[in-house]
Amino acid sequence: MQTFQIDFGSQAKQRIIGIDLGTTNSLAAYMGVSGHPEVVDGPDGDPLVPSVVVVTPSGETLAGNAARRALPTYPDRAVYSIKRLMGKGIADVEGELKLLPYKVEGAGADVLRVTLADKSLTPPEISAIILRQLRQNAEAALGEVITQAVITVPAYFNDAQRQATKDAGRIAGLEVLRLVNEPTAAALAYGLDKRKQGVVAVYDLGGGTFDISILRLHDGLFEVMATGGDTHLGGDDIDNLLLRIALEDVASEWGTDLSTNTEAVQLLRRAVIEAKHALSFVPETTIAFDYQGKQYRREIDRHLFDKLITPIVDRTLGPCRQCLKDAGIQPEQIDEVVMVGGSTRIPLVRDAVARLFRAKPHCELDPDKVVALGAAVQAGILSGDVDDQLLLDVTPLSLGIETMGGLVSKLIHRNSTIPASATENFTTGVDGQTNVLIHVVQGEREMVRDCRSLARFDLKGIPAMPAGMARIEVKFLIDANGILNVTARDLRTGLEQSMDVKPSYGLTDEQVEGMILESIEKAEEDFQERQVREARVEADTILAAVEKAKQNDAYWALGDEERGTISQAINQLLLVYHADDHHLILAKIEALNGATMKLAETMMNTAVNTALKGTKI
Ligand code: ADP
Ligand code: MG
Secondary structure, three states: OOOOOOOOOOOOOOOEEEEEEOOOEEEEEEEOOOEEEEEEOOOOOOOOOEEEEEOOOOEEEEEEEHHHHHHHOHHEEEEEEHHHOOOHHHHHHHHHHHHOOOOOOOOOOOOEEEEEEEEEEEEEHHHHHHHHHHHHHHHHHHHHOOOEEEEEEOOOOOOHHHHHHHHHHHHOOOEEEEEEEEHHHHHHHHHHHHHEEEEEEEEEEOOOOOEEEEEEEOOEEEEEEEEEEOOOOOOHHHHHHHHHHHHHHHHHHHHOOOOOOOOHHHHHHHHHHHHHHOOOOOEEEEEEEEOEEEEEEEEHHHHHHHHHHHHHHHHHHHHHHHHHHHHOHHHHHEEEEEEEHHHHHHHHHHHHHHHHHOOOOOOOHHHHHOHHHHHHHHHHHHHOOOOOOHHOEOOOOOEEEOOOOOHHHHHEEOOOOOEOOOOEEEEEOOOOOOOOEEEEEOOOEEEEEHHHHEEEEEEEEOOOOOOOOOOEEEEEEEEEOEEEEEEEEEEEOOOEEEEEEOOOOOHHHHHHHHHHHHHHHHHHHHHHHHHHHHHHHHHHHHHHHHHHOOOOOOHHHHHHHHHHHHHHHHHHHHHHHOOHHHHHHHHHHHHHHHHHHHHHHHHHHHHHHHHOOOOOO
């Protein structure tokens, strides 16, 4: 189902991008024309921008893939994992410092200063270099100037860390319209806000951090119930483990200890990471490392890999249990589990999470893109491309069925949020009618001929009875995927007939927009015509009823004069029947009603009265 907006103005709208500013990798995404978020590809076609900055000896500042490639060459001119230092003072980061190879200084509560080559920069200034790279990638890919963004932050980030992230945006020339919690963004990317209520667990295993969050959803808004995790647990731990094994292998095979050779270690690290990534998709692979004319090859299969990493995966489970406890809920109360972070591609991780939460986790979207995609959804909401959180998906046009007189009876109006449903009762228009044709139409106009015909089907086997006596229930149901199911049911017999229709199939946004504009233009005209047609349907009904009453003894019991008045009233109605004036038709119907009043009263079976009730299909 498409989401769209009528743009009456000519003002070009600024595009807002969504950014996942990660510890290991960052990326940007935007709301595509399809109404779905899309990631921004970098110049090399890769959407992931490693959160690495390098200043080369010639003074050039590199970010992303270029910086990561330069890292083995200039390890002492590089900064990574800067997210760990955002919004922190020196006392907060003592534990971190021994793990970070670059120089970090600061006194008391002062903002930290990081040495990058010959420069001294604050963490927001370094993050801004990454943000600037993302912004450039987006501008190049979209061919427009970008000045506004939504940036995601971990749910546990405090005010200082959030402020530092905003500062980074400003330094990069981006107005940060909103900071969104990473788990919330992931849930938005999966459209989980549409379920309106529920509990969602978001399991995020990235490069160097593990986060678990439990969110409660009310009325489409997310509330963080509890968060937990481990700030030093992730894919890096797996890399280090494999690297240690490979270094030992190399030492025994080649008789050389490479562990102090930074360049060799970086290259071997890349080799084990490649093997790790492959093992998420294939059952076995080879760690391949060539250095100074020597070759190292080691087969590794998933079985061995799983055995090696089990202790690392198990370390994520404790924080998950704690988080459940903090939220005060049992695993069975979790409605949905969302997987985030590149390391959740590992099958063993998926299995462990499924077992713990007793639910199949969402893995359909790329786990390293899902946060950015959700940020783009939030950006779409802010820019009005997506109506609001509760209106992520709406029916672009009204849906209804044809009723007598070629008129449309709308069941679901345009811009209804989906899933949506509506039920209405109809009746037959002709005596003895045993079939009704359900004609499903889409559009804003009043007449069937001006709408789009979607489907037709018959409800057969209705017991023959006078017009207006049958009760036919028509139910429309649009599911979350935009599929319309129409069911017609004869309430007397329980007989039913249904069919599935895809309402938006084959319609472009422009066509939809055109149909809506046309309905606004023709509203007055349509309204007039509808009134005339409704009056004619009413005239048909009363004329048929009077015709039928003529077969009743009660009619012949009337005096000649009264029968004369009725005939005259019938003729008068027939005379104005084709006039395009509903007032005139209604007045003559009124007159005929008056002339037949006594007849109707005297008839035991007041078919004249009953026949007037209900909209006729
Ligand atoms: P962060 O959010 O911490 O910036 P990401 O979500 O981008 O990090 O995850 C990065 C981690 O995901 C890295 O450790 C990387 O090796 C790992 N990763 C990426 N793809 C795979 C894969 N196919 N199999 C296993 N791990 C992967
Ligand atoms: Mg992340």
